[in-house]
Amino acid sequence: MTAGKRILGAAIGALLIGSVSAQADTIKVGIIGPFSGPFALQGKNFQAGVEAYMALNGKTAKGHTIEVIYRDLPAANPAQSRALAQELVVKEKVQYLGGVYFTPDAMAITPLLAQANTPLVIFNAATSAIMNTSPLVVRTSFTTAQTTTPLGKVAIDEGVKKAITIVSDYGPGVDAENAFKKAFEAAGGQVVEAIRMPMNTTDFSPIMQRVRDSGAGGLFAFLPSGPPTLGFTKAYNETGLKKAGIKFYAPGDLTQESDLPALGEAAEGLKTSFHYAVSHDSPENKKFVEAATKAIGGADQLSFPSVGAYDGMHVIYKMIEATDGKQDAQKAVDAVKGLSWTSPRGPVRIEPDTRHITQNIYLREVAKGSDGKLINKEVQTFPNQKDPGLATQ
Amino acid sequence: MQTLVQTGAVTKVHSVRRPWLRDVIGILAIVIAGAVGYWLFPDNLALLTRIIAVALLVLSIDLIVGYCGVATLGQAALFGAGAYAAGIACVNGVTEPMTLIAIGGTAGAVAGLLMGTIMLRAHGLAQLVLSIAIVQLFHEAANKASSITGGSDGLAGLMISPLFGIFEFDLWGKTAYLMGLALLLLVFIALKFVVSSPFGMLCRGIKQDPLRIRAMGAFVFPVLLKMFVISGAVAGMGGALAAISTQVVGLDSVSFELSANALVMLVLGGLGTLYGALIGTVIFMGFEHVVSSINPFHWMTMVGALLIAVVLAAPGGLSSLVEKVRGEKA
Numbered sequence: 001m002t003a004g005k006r007i008l009g010a011a012i013g014a015l016l017i018g019s020v021s022a023q024a025d026t027i028k029v030g031i032i033g034p035f036s037g038p039f040a041l042q043g044k045n046f047q048a049g050v051e052a053y054m055a056l057n058g059k060t061a062k063g064h065t066i067e068v069i070y071r072d073l074p075a076a077n078p079a080q081s082r083a084l085a086q087e088l089v090v091k092e093k094v095q096y097l098g099g100v101y102f103t104p105d106a107m108a109i110t111p112l113l114a115q116a117n118t119p120l121v122i123f124n125a126a127t128s129a130i131m132n133t134s135p136l137v138v139r140t141s142f143t144t145a146q147t148t149t150p151l152g153k154v155a156i157d158e159g160v161k162k163a164i165t166i167v168s169d170y171g172p173g174v175d176a177e178n179a180f181k182k183a184f185e186a187a188g189g190q191v192v193e194a195i196r197m198p199m200n201t202t203d204f205s206p207i208m209q210r211v212r213d214s215g216a217g218g219l220f221a222f223l224p225s226g227p228p229t230l231g232f233t234k235a236y237n238e239t240g241l242k243k244a245g246i247k248f249y250a251p252g253d254l255t256q257e258s259d260l261p262a263l264g265e266a267a268e269g270l271k272t273s274f275h276y277a278v279s280h281d282s283p284e285n286k287k288f289v290e291a292a293t294k295a296i297g298g299a300d301q302l303s304f305p306s307v308g309a310y311d312g313m314h315v316i317y318k319m320i321e322a323t324d325g326k327q328d329a330q331k332a333v334d335a336v337k338g339l340s341w342t343s344p345r346g347p348v349r350i351e352p353d354t355r356h357i358t359q360n361i362y363l364r365e366v367a368k369g370s371d372g373k374l375i376n377k378e379v380q381t382f383p384n385q386k387d388p389g390l391a392t393q
Numbered sequence: 394m395q396t397l398v399q400t401g402a403v404t405k406v407h408s409v410r411r412p413w414l415r416d417v418i419g420i421l422a423i424v425i426a427g428a429v430g431y432w433l434f435p436d437n438l439a440l441l442t443r444i445i446a447v448a449l450l451v452l453s454i455d456l457i458v459g460y461c462g463v464a465t466l467g468q469a470a471l472f473g474a475g476a477y478a479a480g481i482a483c484v485n486g487v488t489e490p491m492t493l494i495a496i497g498g499t500a501g502a503v504a505g506l507l508m509g510t511i512m513l514r515a516h517g518l519a520q521l522v523l524s525i526a527i528v529q530l531f532h533e534a535a536n537k538a539s540s541i542t543g544g545s546d547g548l549a550g551l552m553i554s555p556l557f558g559i560f561e562f563d564l565w566g567k568t569a570y571l572m573g574l575a576l577l578l579l580v581f582i583a584l585k586f587v588v589s590s591p592f593g594m595l596c597r598g599i600k601q602d603p604l605r606i607r608a609m610g611a612f613v614f615p616v617l618l619k620m621f622v623i624s625g626a627v628a629g630m631g632g633a634l635a636a637i638s639t640q641v642v643g644l645d646s647v648s649f650e651l652s653a654n655a656l657v658m659l660v661l662g663g664l665g666t667l668y669g670a671l672i673g674t675v676i677f678m679g680f681e682h683v684v685s686s687i688n689p690f691h692w693m694t695m696v697g698a699l700l701i702a703v704v705l706a707a708p709g710g711l712s713s714l715v716e717k718v719r720g721e722k723a
Binding site for chain 2: 037072115116170198
């Protein structure tokens with residue numbers, strides 16, 4: 001009994017200490033991401049981006065010390081997402097929220113922002129519609145429509161008149177299919193067939209047969225990154241589509257750097273479009289990659305979520321400077337509208353009307369780098385791409 | 394005709410002195426625990442509300458697994474049916490929270506009827522497999538019908554009107570928590586009556602020996618189906634509560650993972666007492682929350698260790714420990 005009481009006392013004591021330990025001049029930033037489970041690597045990239053920014057730019061903004069609090073959300077779970085955000089705001093007294101990997105999780109947080117007087121800076125969640133749900137959201141990642149659209153013209157330029165689309169049957173897949181179809185048909189092409197595969201498809205050879213039968217000159221694919229991609233690219237090679245000259249197009253989720261070692265030779269020559277390649281050649285990126293590699297522990301693990309987090313921290317630092325440490329969400333968001341800077345990915349800007357990031361989209365080809373490892377080699381640049389998903393609304 | 398059989402079973406199985414006293418104490422304990430949670434953790438009400446919603450789901454599993462002996466790994470289908478029904482109704486203009494709970498409960502009951510009709514055709518492992526198949530089908534249906542359900546992006550934009558026109562569902566989550574607590578209490582009391590009624594006794598009898606019950610002249614299928622419908626209503630209300638408090642419905646609410654997690658919580662707490670369902674949910678989710686905020690990167694190991702420890706030390710679940718202590722005292 002006494003032991004029980006002691007434990008209870010300790011627990012209550014810990015709670016009290018937790019609520020008063022906040023220093024006057026420490027500004028807390030709450031980061032929600034998948035730090036464990038199957039998407040842990042993406043969460044680790046969030047962390048690497050945040051730590052790289054703080055290592056390069058110091059832990060203070062205009063004299064205010066910044067403290068980052070991480071909360072784990074292993075898979076898309078809006079109820080848990082809301083509970084975590086609420087706790088961060090109410091209990092931990094964070095002034096800024098950041099991170100968020102999955103769209104439904106972001107959707108669960110946005111209704112809270114006005115009452116919490118807290119801006120949310122999204123490091124990843126890539127559905128256009130999130131931006132319409134609250135005026136206090138800023139996004140530093142990309143949208144599927146944004147990264148996919150340039151591929152339509154690329155395909156036409158490479159002589160593909162008829163294409164077939166193959167996507168996993170879920171939100172981002174359908175977004176990618178629509179974006180490609182729109183861009184490709186606007187450039188004068190024709191989508192002859194649109195295939196939607198169940199999420200857990202593992203045998204892709206029947207699909208490759210359909211590609212061959214359709215008579216298309218190129219295929220556009222979107223699958224969630226990771227194991228399915230490996231099987232898909234392998235099937236593309238082994239069924240002889242590559243040899244038959246049927247071109248392969250996809251957004252860069254499919255060839256994210258951390259998957260390349262597993263994809264191996266099969267991936268060589270694949271063309272994808274994306275906002276960031278770890279191999280991007282610029283002094284800013286060199287500095288970033290060095291710092292982020294140190295934070296994450298290995299160069300092979302670094303991929304696109306890290307740069308979203310890095311730029312997200314930049315936005316949060318600017319917000320803190322603008323409000324001088326006072327909690328004023330609207331003022332903070334207004335201060336970064338139209339903000340432009342040189343990110344590791346290239347020149348970027350926060351659009352004042354959509355609060356989404358405008359950036360270069362690169363066409364890349366998987367190739368061997370100077371050290372023999374596979375990289376996404378940038379071959380063409382489409383400058384200053386806005387999010388077409390938002391622009392049309 | 395059936396009552397005769399049932400009363401016979403009641404006197405034999407349950408020769409408890411003043412069983413109502415125990416339940417009054419139990420219900421008071423829930424009220425006190427709820428109030429303590431409210432005063433002690435005013436900053437974690439969203440978490441506590443989530444625990445209540447999941448507790449309703451775990452209770453609903455207890456009805457089927459603990460009282461009827463029907464194994465299921467697909468209960469989230471019923472939870473999700475309630476969540477999506479309430480969510481879709483809300484997006485289409487029905488914003489009164491109590492009505493939404495009722496809609497969720499009804500949808501859950503209908504889904505329970507459907508699921509029971511299919512699952513009760515099989516037995517044992519085949520039944521378990523069917524339950525997994527059903528939850529996967531529900532999941533795929535919700536994913537496919539993205540124009541109605543939002544698909545994998547989730548159904549967002551739920552604007553709930555204030556409870557009784559006064560209490561808003563806000564950032565601090567007081568309204569959602571207190572409404573959830575009241576709902577949980579009402580459901581719990583109702584279920585206590587259900588499981589101690591002749592109908593509940595018959596279910597227990599079926600769990601122990603369906604063949605004998607049949608030989609006594611009772612019909613097994615309609616009794617179990619009835620329990621499925623009740624269980625569906627409970628799970629559906631839990632789903633609706635989750636939808637109201639979160640204002641988003643995601644595909645996770647009809648997932649196999651949620652079903653399996655909820656079953657783990659039930660086993661952790663103990664089967665067939667209703668209390669076990671609540672204890673298991675609170676301990677599991679509370680522990681998960683604490684360790685995941687202490688170490689967001691490696692907390693799953695701790696949860697695994699807890700589960701192994703409990704299963705080895707108290708195979709009957711945590712609530713069986715309480716019974717053990719009581720037994721030793723007496």
